[in-house]
Amino acid sequence: MNWNTYKISEITEVVTKGTTPTTLKMNYAESGVPFLRAQNLQNGTVVLDDDTLFIDTETHKSLSRSMIRPNDVLVSIAGTIGRTALVPEGMQEMNCNQAVAIVRPNTKVDSRYLAKWLNSRGAESQILGKKVTATIANLSLSQIKSLELPLPPLPEQRRIAAILDKADAIRRKRQQAIRLAEEFLRSVFLDMFGDPVLNPKGWKTERMGDVCDVRDGTHDSPKYVENGGRALVTSKNLSAGNLDLTNVNYISEDDYVQICRRSKVDIGDILMPMIGTIGSPVLIEEKPDFAIKNVALIKFKEGSPEAIYVLNVLRSHYFKHIVNKTSRGGTQKFISLGDLRSFPLRIPPNNIQLEFSRRVRSVEGLKIKLEKTAEKDNYFFNALVQRAFRGEL
Structure with missing residues (x-):
């Protein structure tokens, strides 16, 4: 390879x-121009989901300065760094x-080639080496x-980008199948229970705190330890x-025991964020070995x-509907323990709940198989990317 x-x-x-916008005394809007954050950059594309913010014209x-144009390459530079779209x-x-950094290519580089390279391990290793500290994920524009x-020359850039696009399309079809399985479960939920916002089947309603044991984790800030300890x-x-322990911090055994006295997590519990992105609940199905902070425990x-x-x-739009009425904060949303205990939970007959659980388990089994295959797809795609940028395609 003889590339400059x-x-x-x-x-x-x-x-x-x-x-x-709020730092300039401007406000967000209910609709209008999408205002992207790092979470809107997913799998190499821009995702406009229910949590997307908006500003007016x-x-x-x-x-x-930050108007985004077609063929711009976006990179997350704070929080979870290195996401691209x-x-x-x-x-x-x-x-x-x-x-979010906006990288606007000039005529020397194909935008698809640049986007693929920024998502490669070669770029990742450089990015990780430029983080400000080990605990604060942050990149400057100069970095x-x-x-x-x-x-390589532009024709070769385009050839490489085209090959990687085709391989990526195969990988995305598998990911689409996983999303379709998730959409199917949402349809099953609505078919069996109706829209909880409207409650068309007339199910009785109970406060979640009256039918479940609703707690939260510690609000203290225990000291982190470098070696050993508990997550x-x-x-x-x-x-x-999902529960992702990739970037988890660790605490001492004494702090772990103290926190677990009031909020010990067991198999079968549900955990859910209370700050930031609210409404990503996780069912614990394997023996937990961690304590929790600022997280709801059901x-x-x-x-x-x-x-x-x-x-x-x-996980439903009904929960988001209630949260929008009760959550506190602007971009950093917050829901209190009292709000969760007061959450109005529709209670269908138990036999219908059991049938729904059976159907979910069946579809989740299919999802697990698809996700394992998707992991293999990702492995082979990443290997192809590395070969591409070594000039071996």
């Missing part, structure tokens, strides 16, 4: 980032906050500009219905509704 290496600053028109014009042609106008990538799960470790007792039913209620 360039810094990002040498192959871009602009490298910039956004700002939070005037605010968008005022934040002209290529803005497709025809995408609506968008803006972003300070956690983004200093990243170095191999750059301390916070909201950041609960995402998309335990089940004799006479409680089925855990899988409650889990899906908390």
Whole structure:
């Protein structure tokens, strides 16, 4: 391979980032121009979901520096760093906050090639080496500009990008099948129970705290330990219905025991974030070995509704509907323990809940098989990416 290496600053028109409107005494809007955060960058694309924020047209014009254009490459530079997304042609106008960098290619580089490289292990290793500290994930624009990538001639860039796009399309079909399984479960829920907001089947309603044991984790800030210790799960470790201990912090055995005296987690419990991204509940199905902080803990007792039913209620639009009425904070939402205990839970007959749980278990079994295959797809795709940027395709 005889490719020259360039810094990002040498192959871009602009490298910039956004700002939070409220710091400029501007407000968010109910609808309008999507205002992107790091969480909107997923799997190489921009995802506009129910948690997307918006600004009005005037605010968008005022934040002209961070107006996003088609073929821009977006990179998360605060919090979870290194997420990337290529803005497709025809995408609506968008803006972003300070956690998202906008990398606008010049004529030397194909935007698809640049986006693929920024998502490669070569870029990842450079990015991880430029984090400000081990505990604060943060990249500056100057650090983004200093990243170095191999750059073949434009025709070769386009050829590589086309090959990787085709391979990526195969991988995405598997991911789409997983999403369809999730959508099917939502349809089953609505078919069996009706829309909980409207409660068309007339199910009785109970406060969740009256039919379940609703607690939360510690609100203290125990000292983290470097070696050994027990994991301390916070909201950041609960995402998309999964428990992720990748970046978990650890505490001493004494602090673990103290926290577990009031909020010990057991198999069959539900955990849910109370701060930030609310409404990503996780059902604990393996023996836990961690304590919790600022996380809701829902335990089940004799006479409680089925855990899988409650889990899906908390994942539903009904929960978001109630949270929007009760949560506190602006972009950093918060729901209190009292609000969760007061949450109005529809209670269908137990036999219907059990049948729903049976159907969920069946579909979840299929999802697990699809996810295992998707892991293999990701492995082979990443291997192909590494070969691509070594000039071996």
